[in-house]
Amino acid sequence: MPTTHSVPAVAGMNLRLRPLAAAACLLIAAATVALPSPARAQQAQAARGYAIAAGPLDQALYSFARSAGITLSFDPELVAGMNSPGLSGNYAVGEGLSRLLDGSGLEGVVGASGGYRLRKVAADEQGALPTVNVDGERSAVTEGTHSYAARAVTVAGKTPTAWKDVPNSVTVITRQQMDDQNMTGVEDALRQAVGVTAIPYGDGTAYFQSRGYASEVQYDGLPANSSLQYLRQYNLAMYERVEVLRGPSGLLQGSGEPAGTVNLVRKRPLAGPAISGSVSGGSWSNYKGDIDISRPLNEEGTVRGRIVAAGQDGAVYKDRGHNRQELAYGVLEVDLSPRTVWTISAASQNDFSRGTDYGPGIYTNGAFVNPPRSAFFGVDWGTSNQTSNEFYTDLTHRFGDDWVAKAAYIYRRTSSDSAYGYVNGLVQLNNTASYVLQGQAGNTAWQDLDVNLSGSFSLLGRKHHLLVGVNYAQRDGYSASGSQTIASVNIYNLSIPRRDIPLTSASNTYSEQYGVYAQTRLKLADPLTLVLGGRESWYASRSQAVLPAPADWKSTPSVNNKFTPYAGLVYEVTPEISLYGSYSDIFSPQTQLAVGNAPLSPRTGEQYEVGAKGVFLDGKLNASLAAFRIRDNNRAVSDPNNLGFYVTQGKVQSRGWEAEVNGSPARGVDLYAGYTRLDTTYLSDPTNQGKIFSPEEPRHTLKLWTKYQFQQPELSKLHVGFGARVMSQTNRGIGMQGGYSVFDAQLGYRIDAHWLATLQVDNLFDKTYYARMPSRFYSVYGEPRSVQLTLRASY
Template identity: 40%
Template sequence: MGITNELWRRGKRARTTNVSLPMRLTPLGLALCAVWAAGPVQAQQAPSGASATAATLPSIAVSAVPDATTEDSGSYVARSATIAGKVPVPLKETPASVSVLTRERMNDQDMTTIQEALRYVTGVTSVDYGDGSAYFRARGSQLGVEFDGVPLVSGLQYQQQFDLAMYDRIEVLRGPAGVMAGMGEPGGTVNLVRKRPQDQFHVSTETQIGSFGSVRQMIDVTGPLNKDGTVRGRAVLVGSDGLQSTQGTRDKEVMAYGAIDWDITPRTTLSLSAAYQVNPVSGLDYGAPGVEDSNGNFIGRVPSSYSQNFSPSWNSSYTSMEEVNGNLVHKFENGWQSNTTLFYRHELLKSTYAYSGPGATSDNLAYFADQRQRNTYDWFGADTNVSGPIQLFGQTHTLTVGANYSVMSDTERTGAIWSGQYFDLPYNLFDANSVPSVNVPFSTDADMVSGANNRIVQYGFYAQARIHLAKPLTLVLGGREAFLQERSQTILPSVTDWTTEAQLNHRFLPSAGLVWDVTPWLTAYASYAKFITAQTQTTYLNSALPPRTGEQYEAGVKTSFLGGRMSATAAVFRINDNNRAITDPFHDTGSIPGGRARDEGFELELAGQPLPNWNVYAGYTYLNEQFEDDTPDLTDGTDPKHLFKLWTNYKFSEGLLNKFSIGGGMLAQTQISRGVTQGGYAIFNAQIGYQFNKHVEASLQLNNIFNRDYYIRPPGNFFSVFGDKRNVMLTVRSDF
């Protein structure tokens, strides 16, 4: 029996600073003062005719709100993001496709996991794996990850993540992000940005009760820790316990997050944070494989309800995570800023389970394997950069220069028993509890045992310049000198020496973009970006394969209207991907770098507030994946050609419905296939809420209104994951 490879890997609020305004007390001066106090503008030189004897205004206090923070904004639209350039850049001035999932939308849609969040981001597919982890794709490839701008290798796919209660926003850049993030697949990058301590005392709670039998409680406390507010703190606690849509699966969680910001000087801030989370899961289910005929061809799915658990009740897993983060920011008097961040995360995964496959018979029989895993992961990341303005040729340009380093070390141990005394016959998939629990040792007593130490190191030096060629034109040039090494050591069934799986040195990753401000509210752009991805597959002679290489071409328009309350984007893209590893057609073992793919399509996104009490988000993606020589192993099978997402919420402020709110949305996609085909489907959700007073509000959300049966991950040789059945979620929030 074969074993699938997948089982073998596993803002601050406004603060006051004193700014001296050398402005004359004239009507023009008073007007400029009022505008400046209302928001940041570019200072203009005073007219030469201004009175020289007018009184000079004293210093005044000016509030400066960090541009990218979304907490307390009350909106689904973000005006800037840090993912494309390390510093906040207006989305309209970014020559790339960037979506920002704001804190307001996460709350309105009751999102608590990264799977739920990315499922409602334009162009992203979020595919649950069955054990609480997931994998994420965009534009035909996997996504990478950053935490507060620090890129981590292998930190997202198939990995547990923290509860979303600790994050302010989720930024998603679609397409290659090699300049800032390094080598990786061209799908894009996710940046998870933590909540920061606030300078006013604030406490909020969130209580959720679900119809599957789940309960979740969150409390968030923040405020100043000393009299003058130079030290601020924040603590977020989450506890949850409940059954899932799949019968018999119970998922628990405890999460704690704490953060401190310390203004060492008015221009220097040190931020420290730490988080801890545990996730025990019982009755976890990897689903049923597809039904095969005698020739191994898929002929359908195992007929059942879409909540059937196909695994024994003794299946279980336990995950714990700890992380710490430190950030030091200094703002120089000339407008430049330095930013240094250090990040460390540790994860432990223990699991014991049985799963079925490969394939199932037409009478619902399948072989089972008992498997045991114990994996530990350690990530360390560091990023340091300086950014600031440069005056040249009568224009103000922006330069960012920096370096980052990321290392992932893991130890994986896996054992499996699938034959012999207990597993010489297939079992009925509808009687999985008859599969015995066998003590699987990490030794040669198991039918298969594997253990390895792995270490991936990636680092590089990067620079990005925003060059203002003329008033409406900005040229964005970026480059990175990249380095990567991947090594491994077998520790089971025997210990071997360390070997180098992949090593790439002095690889240059360029990017270029041109931004044209057609009007004050409309921007057009075009961009180019190159990517490189190391490959660990080998030829039949055990020689290393060359890296995957390629480039993306993208063009689009972005607009901001209704006073900045609404934003809309439209983009077309083409990604050329070369040298993907495919099975050697002339030898029984090994791979060749023969795969070529072209992923192209277009995206549309709309977000914001058409009216002060109305928030709306909509995103559509068309993706066409083309493979040279019809090489089917280039695709995962879970990338739909058409993908549409919608969410809206309206709060009544007068009339009979005063204090009520209504909302709803949908997710629709065309068919996908991993052997068994999942047809196109649409899921509809609805919500009604009521605000009892300025401190307490409640909402009732009905998910999957029409109880649509569907797979998030359709069956293949192994595994499948159902989408949630119709369910109700009651959420009560307080805010003091």
């Protein structure tokens, strides 16, 4: 069978395919049309050292792929009986692969996904030097690199930019780290990301804070005109990496909060055939599984497909509660011409949960209710159901030089309905409280379009880079709700029969924004790069009441011709170390009105950041240190002279510093570690002057995960993993939780080259803590100790 270095996925769930995903999978299965083979354009690549002995070609190729950090696939019969002259010295990936294949009649080809494959050289090309058509060294793809250290990112400029050359804090949760830590949800990934606080909401969703603010979200670089908060996201089995840019991202995002943005990047088809998967079982009868199949669909490899299915089912640590999730994802990639690649994908996911529980808040005397972690404060008949569907497509064309044009479009839609109950307000000392039963239903659709052109140009004897583009984002939503209040219940003896909850309130909401943006990287000197950018934005929104009585649409103040600047400077001290400074900006429309019903100007978030980045050990280890200061200006505060109106005199400051290390510092060691120091303060606010602005985010946060593969021959099949999350004190307006630490551990056994078993224990010492602090309403405990056994396979 053909062999490949591929991304793990997961196996063995009988999932019901939703219409969009089923159509995509059928499309991939049916696509067998042969199209022209891709062009081969040698790209400038950074060299690295190799010491591969002469010998069998297949062994030489395996060694080369490991050293280069690439995915390389080929049919063993293609190289059977062949020898390689070996490779010694410093070479770029394309040149090194060419030398290994010298005289074999084979060449290396890379698809848009970044994976490498071998093919025979056509008879009329036999004299040509085998080359590669994608710049592997600059690729942002993390699949197959087997590393926690990202080489490049796309969140800061649409096209892959070396991580070290981005003058902002960017963290990448690679595919390897996701698999090593058995992550399944976006919340799992962001809980590990430096500078991000992930807080569960109690209904299966979460909200995410960074540098004092709610995080924005992008999907393959397309801004969603929506934050990441309170939305059930697709299973991580669908994604190749998670990029986290911290600080204002208005240049490419448009409007939003100064937190930054999370870019979720989908898996693409690999260059060669691959299948991988995993199954796991653990505490509270939780079972998970996924399967990932990728392969070329024609002999030339110009049509490639990939399907991913994932699911999980099980209880939660509460006395009542059950979660179920089902995902299906399919993607097709077609080389329409030697220079043009078309991608189309579809995904569908269903999330069902029983037992929504927001927890209790506090007693009337101010003390925390502090129940057992297993206590359940919802109604046992409450359910929540969400169905998500997504369609994505992009078209990429490479011109004769290194200019690239790309157009991308995404349509996402979610529909949900739920019924639940919760403790409403303060709890009496006799454990009674008001209780609310609530029903909700709604749907939301997002559409995003981005068209951009990027490439390099020469000026004054130096090579520079330019990106120009336009994008459009639309959000269209409908929500309905109804509630019934029960005057007094005993929170520890809830017995509330099922009842219908009429939906008595409903509304439509609509928002859209579009903008024109440009960014250029100017090489002022060999070690000095100036990054300049700007965006002109337009934003509008409106709402309409539907229940209890239909009403006309009501528009909120729009934003027109809002300019968002960006500037950065990168100085390369050595080829491994760079120093940088940057200014970034973003705006957020406000709905409050000034005297005379005049619209308020938007809030503006501006950040100054300085830092250093280093790439060490031939790209195996990344390290960074950054200091930042954000000023959130023009915040609406009550007009002291005109009751009911507002003025833009509020100001908040967020400042701190971060340190991060990820990659492989030594043989057999994989490491992810980061520290954040954060201070947020109201600088100008009549009621909050001098107070902490974002008390749910700890001042000090340390995150760590490390895995060690034993190097001794007798233990070489074993690895151990250790993780820690250390937080300083937090609060949510009432009371304080002291600092706490949560530790995780893992033991792994490599059965053979394809199979890996891991036993993972999260919250090893069963620490009791609040993941969401109590306030007047609600609280959520952190998950108690849990155990998970996972069997993972990759072919």
